[in-house]
Amino acid sequence: xxxxxxWLRQPAATRSNALHAGAWWLWALGLATAASRxxxxxxxxxxxxxxxxxxxxxxxxAPWGRSYGAxxxxxLLVLMLRVVFAVLLGSPxxxxxxxxRLPEVPLPQWAQGVRLGGPVRAEQVLFALCDGLKLxxxxxxxxxxxALANPARLLRSLPAxxxxxxxxxxxxxxxxxxxxxxxxxxxxxxxxxxxADRGFRALLQVGLPVLEGALERSVALAAAMDARGYGRTAxxxxxxxxxxxxxxxxxxxxxxxxxxxxxxxxxxxxxVPVLALGLLAALAGLWLGGRRSVRTRYRPDRWGARAWLVTxxxxxVAALLSxxxxxxxxxxxxxxVPLSAPTLPLWPAAAVLLGLLPAVVAPAPPRSDSKGAEx
Amino acid sequence: MIRFDHVCxxxxxxxxxxxxxxxxxxxxxxxxLLVGPSGVGKSTLLGAVSGLVPHFTxxxxxxxxxxxxxxxxxxxxxxxxxxxxxxxxxxLAHFVTDTVEDELAxxxxxxxxxxxxxxxxxxxxxxxxxxxxxxxxPIATLSGGQRQRVAIGSVLTVHPKVLVLDEPTSAxxxxxxxxxxxxxxxxxxxLGTTVLLAEHRLERVVQYAxxxxxxxxxxxxxxxxxxxxxxxxxxxxxxxxxxxxLAGWSPLPLSVRDARRAARPLRERLAxxxxxxxxxxxxxxxxxxxxxxxxRRGRIEALHGVxxxxxxxxxxxxxxxxxxGKSTLLGxLTGLHEPARGTVRVGGAVPHRTxxxxxxxxxGLVPQEPRDLLYADTVAAECLAADQDAGAAPGAxxxxxxxxxxGVPDQTHPRDLSEGQRLALALAVVLTxxxxxxxxxxxxxxxxxxxxxxxxxxxxxxxADGHAIVLATHxxxxxxxxxHRVVVLADGEVVADGRTAxxxxxxxxFAPQVAKVLQPGPxxxxxxxxxxxxxxARA
Numbered sequence: 001x002x003x004x005x006x007w008l009r010q011p012a013a014t015r016s017n018a019l020h021a022g023a024w025w026l027w028a029l030g031l032a033t034a035a036s037r038x039x040x041x042x043x044x045x046x047x048x049x050x051x052x053x054x055x056x057x058x059x060x061x062a063p064w065g066r067s068y069g070a071x072x073x074x075x076l077l078v079l080m081l082r083v084v085f086a087v088l089l090g091s092p093x094x095x096x097x098x099x100x101r102l103p104e105v106p107l108p109q110w111a112q113g114v115r116l117g118g119p120v121r122a123e124q125v126l127f128a129l130c131d132g133l134k135l136x137x138x139x140x141x142x143x144x145x146x147a148l149a150n151p152a153r154l155l156r157s158l159p160a161x162x163x164x165x166x167x168x169x170x171x172x173x174x175x176x177x178x179x180x181x182x183x184x185x186x187x188x189x190x191x192x193x194x195x196a197d198r199g200f201r202a203l204l205q206v207g208l209p210v211l212e213g214a215l216e217r218s219v220a221l222a223a224a225m226d227a228r229g230y231g232r233t234a235x236x237x238x239x240x241x242x243x244x245x246x247x248x249x250x251x252x253x254x255x256x257x258x259x260x261x262x263x264x265x266x267x268x269x270x271x272v273p274v275l276a277l278g279l280l281a282a283l284a285g286l287w288l289g290g291r292r293s294v295r296t297r298y299r300p301d302r303w304g305a306r307a308w309l310v311t312x313x314x315x316x317v318a319a320l321l322s323x324x325x326x327x328x329x330x331x332x333x334x335x336x337v338p339l340s341a342p343t344l345p346l347w348p349a350a351a352v353l354l355g356l357l358p359a360v361v362a363p364a365p366p367r368s369d370s371k372g373a374e375x
Numbered sequence: 376m377i378r379f380d381h382v383c384x385x386x387x388x389x390x391x392x393x394x395x396x397x398x399x400x401x402x403x404x405x406x407x408l409l410v411g412p413s414g415v416g417k418s419t420l421l422g423a424v425s426g427l428v429p430h431f432t433x434x435x436x437x438x439x440x441x442x443x444x445x446x447x448x449x450x451x452x453x454x455x456x457x458x459x460x461x462x463x464x465x466x467l468a469h470f471v472t473d474t475v476e477d478e479l480a481x482x483x484x485x486x487x488x489x490x491x492x493x494x495x496x497x498x499x500x501x502x503x504x505x506x507x508x509x510x511x512x513p514i515a516t517l518s519g520g521q522r523q524r525v526a527i528g529s530v531l532t533v534h535p536k537v538l539v540l541d542e543p544t545s546a547x548x549x550x551x552x553x554x555x556x557x558x559x560x561x562x563x564x565x566l567g568t569t570v571l572l573a574e575h576r577l578e579r580v581v582q583y584a585x586x587x588x589x590x591x592x593x594x595x596x597x598x599x600x601x602x603x604x605x606x607x608x609x610x611x612x613x614x615x616x617x618x619x620x621l622a623g624w625s626p627l628p629l630s631v632r633d634a635r636r637a638a639r640p641l642r643e644r645l646a647x648x649x650x651x652x653x654x655x656x657x658x659x660x661x662x663x664x665x666x667x668x669x670x671r672r673g674r675i676e677a678l679h680g681v682x683x684x685x686x687x688x689x690x691x692x693x694x695x696x697x698x699x700g701k702s703t704l705l706g707x708l709t710g711l712h713e714p715a716r717g718t719v720r721v722g723g724a725v726p727h728r729t730x731x732x733x734x735x736x737x738x739g740l741v742p743q744e745p746r747d748l749l750y751a752d753t754v755a756a757e758c759l760a761a762d763q764d765a766g767a768a769p770g771a772x773x774x775x776x777x778x779x780x781x782g783v784p785d786q787t788h789p790r791d792l793s794e795g796q797r798l799a800l801a802l803a804v805v806l807t808x809x810x811x812x813x814x815x816x817x818x819x820x821x822x823x824x825x826x827x828x829x830x831x832x833x834x835x836x837x838x839a840d841g842h843a844i845v846l847a848t849h850x851x852x853x854x855x856x857x858x859h860r861v862v863v864l865a866d867g868e869v870v871a872d873g874r875t876a877x878x879x880x881x882x883x884x885f886a887p888q889v890a891k892v893l894q895p896g897p898x899x900x901x902x903x904x905x906x907x908x909x910x911x912a913r914a
Binding site for chain 1 (some may be wrong): 425468470474750
């Protein structure tokens with residue numbers, strides 16, 4: 001905060017100015033929505049680059065911050081699978097540029113319409129590549145949200161009535177790494193018994209001890225949580241309890257009916273109001289249900305101007321690309337037949353760059369070293 | 376503050392009650408220490424204070440336990456959460472959230488405290504426990520001592536009147552243990568918190584206790600009294616008390632400081648004598664050779680330029696703070712980690728390139744948790760599997776078990792053994808392959824003094840047999856009794872390597888109590904002093 005332009009620079013991230021986890025998720029979902037609107041590989045790659053840059057600029061050293069790499073790998077795997085399937089099974093895309101021919105497996109009569117092997121055309125491969133890239137981009141966007149926002153913090157923002165469910169998810173998430181550590185420890189121990197420590201069989205044989213260990217740990221955790229006051233409830237008059245149940249149930253029914261109305265051909269007229277009423281009733285039920293819990297919240301995330309800006313950038317990208325997809329379908333979903341090099345449409349590309357805003361406005365994480373970590 | 380009134384706890388499937396006729400009171404603001412051999416019901420007694428026994432564990436509790444005037448019969452653990460804070464043996468099993476600050480706030484959130492109170496108390500607790508630097512750190516990245524302090528902090532924020540701790544220092548290195556005990560001391564003195572704790576490593580805690588409750592044996596009623604009085608009759612006692620009993624000091628000193636004051640005549644008597652020198656085996660063949668070893672684990676260089684040679688018949692203690700690289704070194708010797716630089720040879724083989732079946736004949740490791748090594752559901756089946764794994768003659772393992780662990784029936788489930796018995800079983804399983812090099816990772820964790828002295832006897836016999844033994848340990852008393860040589864690791868480098876007496880005495884953190892009391896004499900253990908005194912009496 002020094003210099004004449006100090007107020008323009010983003011502050012260092014601390015707990016009190018941390019960006020709301022929900023803002024990161026909305027931003028990432030905005031990018032994902034944009035990705036689902038286009039199959040132009042250049043635009044998709046641009047989206048991946050934007051998400052990657054923001055993650056690189058704003059993620060912390062925390063364990064969840066490192067999950068981005070896993071999502072990138074998963075995306076690549078999806079892309080590869082999509083292409084391999086297109087090559088093996090063929091696709092209904094017409095085309096003239098045959099790249100090579102695979103030996104075709106003759107299939108019986110009942111499997112008509114399925115083809116194994118046969119000619120592989122450039123159009124097919126290109127289509128599969130673009131399609132796979134779209135899926136991969138969606139995954140990368142989710143991964144970005146996961147790396148930028150602590151999932152546990154997002155769950156802490158749940159309404160009080162859903163608190164127990166949130167805790168269960170958080171506990172499950174912290175259990176997964178412990179389970180992995182258990183497996184590694186037991187495989188190491190197998191080595192000391194003179195048995196193979198690699199391979200599938202080794203993994204199977206440590207399964208039972210690992211599950212036993214996990215079970216014991218859950219019991220110990222349950223005891224600790226009980227002793228720390230988990231599940232203390234406030235007295236709620238029976239009338240309020242009944243009203244809560246009625247509101248929640250009725251609300252959920254309303255939501256179901258309203259959704260049906262929206263999707264079915266006939267009920268367009270009553271769909272929206274019933275859905276809205278149902279949602280209101282369900283929310284009121286949740287709010288009333290929260291009165292049972294005596295919990296308070298420690299330093300909840302605040303939704304400030306920066307959170308609005310981050311959300312807005314995601315929403316803007318989604319809205320602008322949706323608009324572009326409607327007004328200029330040829331640029332956003334370029335046809336693969338006839339074969340042509342994709343071009344980068346100028347305005348949609350500029351819109352995607354709006355997604356970089358969080359890299360400027362979000363508080364910058366301190367670059368901490370990993371000293372003192374367990375070896 | 377805590378009151379036990381004719382309490383008797385029994386579990387449905389046990390023949391004997393776990394606790395019988397427990398009758399004592401802990402006044403407000405006292406630090407009360409619970410001592411006794413393994414398996415006498417210390418954890419059950421601690422659980423009864425927080426209400427987890429019997430509300431959570433099942434079983435029947437006769438009599439009455441009251442904490443701050445609340446009867447645990449009518450108050451469930453969650454309704455006692457604002458007066459009793461409990462920290463179990465494994466701090467990791469205690470954490471509900473994933474960062475330090477959230478963990479400190481969790482208990483207060485459950486009690487529904489207003490947010491400004493929570494904020495203030497979290498800040499106070501961060502300062503009190505020296506955790507301010509760690510406030511945003513994920514718990515998974517903390518070291519053992521830091522975790523223990525966070526666990527204590529997480530129950531302190533609700534301002535409990537009573538703090539119940541089960542073995543708070545047994546997994547910690549000496550420095551981290553001091554850190555935790557200093558915090559407890561401060562709570563008792565400054566905040567008037569009542570602390571009830573169970574601990575096996577009495578040498579670390581007994582001098583801080585205001586009252587000691589001794590559980591002499593399973594089902595035997597406990598004895599409560601002032602620490603010196605109880606230590607005079609207790610079957611478990613720290614070395615400083617052993618020395619005091621031997622020299623007939625009265626009152627019995629509990630701290631090194633008191634013992635040094637009483638020890639002047641003893642020091643003079645011993646001045647012209649020395650302990651029977653422990654002669655490390657000379658010029659035997661090297662069993663393991665490590666040179667220029669560096670190991671990377673993730674981004675961290677866990678070992679750097681380590682040189683170590685272990686000869687047959689030699690016992691080496693690896694010491695150093697939590698995370699110094701002790702377990703990594705043991706893991707590298709067993710081929711779990713591939714060296715980034717340097718060479719490792721165990722019995723002439725390169726461990727990480729040797730198949731497990733071959734390797735077990737060269738090196739055996741008893742891991743920190745001996746249970747990891749045991750898979751079968753009876754002792755007999757375990758022995759059978761061990762014979763097959765090691766390619767030994769049928770019955771070889773069973774013979775070892777009978778020798779190390781007499782009187783254990785074939786059909787016992789390994790889970791039902793005590794900590795010490797389980798360690799003996801794992802040791803037998805590992806020894807079945809007759810490895811010339813034996814590695815033990817933190818073997819005395821959770822062992823009482825009797826089990827520990829049995830272990831020491833066994834390991835001495837093995838070393839005399841020509842086995843080379845390397846043990847990674849925080850237990851300075853064990854190292855003093857057993858090791859010919861001590862190697863101190865810090866930040867993955869060897870910072871000291873030499874005869875036990877030289878290395879251990881020169882460092883205040885690693886010196887055993889007897890060495891501190893009889894300084895500058897070369898004495899390390901009570902048996903050494905006892906032998907010298909007996910010698911003097913004969914002369």
